Amino acid sequence: MYLLTALGFTLFSTIAAQVDPKATNETKNLYKYLKTVSRDETQILIGQQEFTWLGAEGGHPPYLTDTLQHGRFSAWIYGDYQAKTQQPDDLCDVKRMTGSYPAILGMDLGDRSYKPNITSHWLGRRAYERNEIITLSIHFKNPVTGGSPWIGRDKGDTLKTVKRLLPGGDHNSKLNEVLDEVASWAHSFTDSQGKLIPAIFRYLHELNGGWFWWGLNNKAQNTAQELQELYRYTVQYLRDQKGVHNFLYAYSPDKFASKDDYLKTYPGDDYVDIFGMDWYYASPSDLKTTLHRSVKDVVEMAEKRNKVPALTETGYMGDGINKFPNFWQEYILDILKSEPTTKRIAFVHTWSNHCYGNAYCEIWVPYKGHPAESAFVTNFYNDSLTIFSNQLPQSIY
Numbered sequence: 001m002y003l004l005t006a007l008g009f010t011l012f013s014t015i016a017a018q019v020d021p022k023a024t025n026e027t028k029n030l031y032k033y034l035k036t037v038s039r040d041e042t043q044i045l046i047g048q049q050e051f052t053w054l055g056a057e058g059g060h061p062p063y064l065t066d067t068l069q070h071g072r073f074s075a076w077i078y079g080d081y082q083a084k085t086q087q088p089d090d091l092c093d094v095k096r097m098t099g100s101y102p103a104i105l106g107m108d109l110g111d112r113s114y115k116p117n118i119t120s121h122w123l124g125r126r127a128y129e130r131n132e133i134i135t136l137s138i139h140f141k142n143p144v145t146g147g148s149p150w151i152g153r154d155k156g157d158t159l160k161t162v163k164r165l166l167p168g169g170d171h172n173s174k175l176n177e178v179l180d181e182v183a184s185w186a187h188s189f190t191d192s193q194g195k196l197i198p199a200i201f202r203y204l205h206e207l208n209g210g211w212f213w214w215g216l217n218n219k220a221q222n223t224a225q226e227l228q229e230l231y232r233y234t235v236q237y238l239r240d241q242k243g244v245h246n247f248l249y250a251y252s253p254d255k256f257a258s259k260d261d262y263l264k265t266y267p268g269d270d271y272v273d274i275f276g277m278d279w280y281y282a283s284p285s286d287l288k289t290t291l292h293r294s295v296k297d298v299v300e301m302a303e304k305r306n307k308v309p310a311l312t313e314t315g316y317m318g319d320g321i322n323k324f325p326n327f328w329q330e331y332i333l334d335i336l337k338s339e340p341t342t343k344r345i346a347f348v349h350t351w352s353n354h355c356y357g358n359a360y361c362e363i364w365v366p367y368k369g370h371p372a373e374s375a376f377v378t379n380f381y382n383d384s385l386t387i388f389s390n391q392l393p394q395s396i397y
């Protein structure tokens with residue numbers, strides 16, 4: 001790094017070091033692999049949140065099944081008790097349809113607990129041992145109010161939270177407590193040999209949106225500078241204070257109008273490995289052409305800085321898969337295929353098929369027996385561009 005700086009800015013900026021120069025070899029190798037896949041116009045990795053943790057296909061012992069019925073399905077949940085006894089994670093909606101797990105497993109440190117969690121560690125390890133890739137978001141409680149990540153569900157004072165968490169703010173130590181838990185999660189995320197498993201840490205996701213306390217909006221009243229500072233502070237804290245060396249760092253704003261708009265809260269090239277974007281079809285005004293432009297923007301911005309572009313969350317809200325059985329081809333794959341640039345997105349990741357407590361379920365991909373199953377298998381899974389777990393090379397890490 002020092003040598004390169006001496007050789008001059010141009011060379012330095014094309015080499016673009018990883019955020020953590022002390023990252024473990026496995027983490028560095030993962031980044032190299034993601035870069036190779038992203039520059040390759042013939043491969044896009046496909047991922048899903050919690051695909052071995054939660055699912056919609058109706059109930060298979062010994063999985064816990066949600067007793068609440070919603071339409072034709074009830075849910076399954078892989079429970080802590082199964083992780084404790086190291087039971088296989090063989091149920092997965094995507095695998096039951098296609099024979100393969102997705103290539104990327106999304107997990108979340110949750111609004112319930114940031115603590116090392118037996119289930120996330122076990123399911124993450126199982127995925128890693130299949131050579132899959134782990135990403136980690138964090139829907140964390142507001143450290144000032146103790147309330148929900150969603151401003152709308154918090155009765156406390158959510159204004160200017162970010163400023164209060166930064167050094168000099170009255171709740172900086174509360175933020176540090178959370179980050180200490182994140183670090184201890186990372187330090188105990190290991191394979192069966194005790195070796196650290198890499199994860200893509202997708203911190204402050206959708207930070208340009210209006211729904212989380214870390215949002216850039218009137219309800220939260222954070223500034224772009226404060227959000228950048230919080231991101232940088234966190235990277236430094238985890239990497240330099242706590243010695244976390246198994247993270248890649250992803251920046252993933254929600255919908256954006258232009259490159260400048262995307263970069264409004266960008267913490268800087270030294271703090272970001274992956275240029276993510278969360279983009280859902282949520283209403284008729286969300287057009288394929290907008291998704292196309294946005295993916296293209298992200299690929300171009302990432303390549304310019306020698307980073308990795310990714311579509312970190314996408315899908316059709318409101319169980320759109322029920323209305324548009326060929327969604328994954330028509331609304332996603334065809335857009336990515338429309339030109340060489342958009343084929344250079346490294347991965348596409350969707351949310352979990354899951355049920356909440358009160359007879360309300362959300363699905364993003366079909367499950368075995370769902371009317372959209374054959375379209376998903378034939379037109380999406382079977383397309384040569386999409387890479388699932390069974391097509392990953394043995395040599396990622």
Ligand SMILES: *[C@@H]1O[C@H](CO)[C@@H](O)[C@H](O)[C@H]1NC(C)=O
Nearest residue numbers: 023024025026027028029195
């Ligand atoms: C990491 O990789 C480097 C270069 O390939 C090697 O020299 C080093 O021994 C590796 N470190 C570990 C801990 O395996």
Ligand SMILES: *[C@@H]1O[C@H](CO)[C@@H](O)[C@H](O)[C@H]1NC(C)=O
Nearest residue numbers: 080110112113117118119120
């Ligand atoms: C692990 O996380 C899940 C999901 O957040 C939660 O339901 C479960 O209680 C946690 N387990 C432990 C042991 O903390």
Ligand SMILES: *[C@@H]1O[C@H](CO)[C@@H](O)[C@H](O)[C@H]1NC(C)=O
Nearest residue numbers: 374377378379381382383384
């Ligand atoms: C998948 O594609 C192969 C050839 O590319 C074809 O033989 C097979 O029938 C397809 N399977 C499905 C389910 O579409």
